[in-house]
Amino acid sequence: MTAPHIEVLPDKAALVERALTLSVQLIQDAIAQRGRCTLALAGGSTPKPLYEALAQTNLPWSFLHIFWGDERYVPIDHPDSNAGMAKTAWLERVPIPPQQIHPVPTAAGDPAADAHQYEQSLRSVFPDADVPTFDLIFLGMGDDGHTASLFPHTEALQVRDRLVTVGHKDGQPRITFTVPLINQARTVLFLVAGANKQHALSQVFAEEGDAQMFPSRLIHSQSLWWLLDHGAGQALLPR
Template sequence: MPSTSSVNPPHVEILPNKAALIERSLTVVLSVINDAIAERDRCTLALAGGSTPKPLYEALAQQDLPWQKLYIFWGDERYVPIDHPDSNAGMAKAAWLDQVAIPLGQIFPMPTQAKDPETAAHQYEQTLRAVFPEATETVPQLDLILLGMGDDGHTASLFPHTEALNVRDRLITVGNKDGQPRITFTVPLINRARSVLFLTAGANKQQALSQVFAAEADSEMYPSRLIQPEGELWWLLDSEAGAALNL
């Protein structure tokens, strides 16, 4: 079993291919959305960037959901304008959010127009606090955080051997990728979630996954090991990514 053990045992599934991975992830996401709305009359989600979740977003755009009850955040963002090809928010808006009737006031892209990334991180933390006023002195609890994992073991913009890995007194901080700033959720915010779902595809992920799932390994080198949520932890892998695991 993976070292990233949450309060409950993690759900680890290896799917035959990427299409099956997306189909299964859609089922999980819809279940979380429906359960959250039934229990709390809203669902708060943080989206991931990268190429893997794009077909999931396209599939979600085809669903019939109570869109007015969804609140959308992002787990990390490159420090680029939303219309830039590398923008996580821009990708999700084009693939999903612009196609459905989620109120604009309930979609919260990370700010990338601030004078500096630190200011942007502070602004986004204030945004989260406003949506979760009951968590004034605590860490807000999102219903679902979607994550990917890079072939270096990073997740969100928590990169190996960077200062962001050790931030415990903030919800949002500045990540660093080869000298380029990113805005990112911190480990405590991710680990507070009711559900965390990793979508991982490709043979290039095998080496990092073997370390993330190892009984002992360096979390500074493989930051995905730090993700140990209070709620459910899902790892959905395609067969290429999961080939090296002995589950």
């Protein structure tokens, strides 16, 4: 297993700047090598300034396919929608063809049915792959160690026979990529900010630990990056 790349940046602004540089390079490389770039986005407050910065770059937008690694079970115009946030911050401000933006469906009134529909959407873009290989998946991490909507001690952590499943937080359904789909990615990029993440990070990077309690331990992609601000990552710095 390849060791992860771990970088501790001075503050959140530096984290976003580093993430922008790395993301632009990965997007450009994917298009040069494979003729397109497939991305899965994260929600939350940490990636929003990255999306706003990406909106200011000059990329070959027509070659991007955009998905989401997870979504709250709310309409896209709801303030909690991951897709709604990304569209406002980035996607509505650049000329990505609309048919290449693939938000998670949340309108069926049945999360399992919408999860199945999203898996079919994935397979339409990756028709020849049993488990699709994304070029880049953005992830965050909560202070409980969850990532995407893979929460501690939930059934979603065990799913290995699907690409998309239903996660739960406090009794509320969410739709999420499964562990095998995330781990198939060429690159996974974690963006983690805040001192409240220190304990979870110490458990994620411990030599031995409980992945059911700290699900981010389950993520092992071909190339795994952790970009941390100083508040989150200071405990990992050499003494």
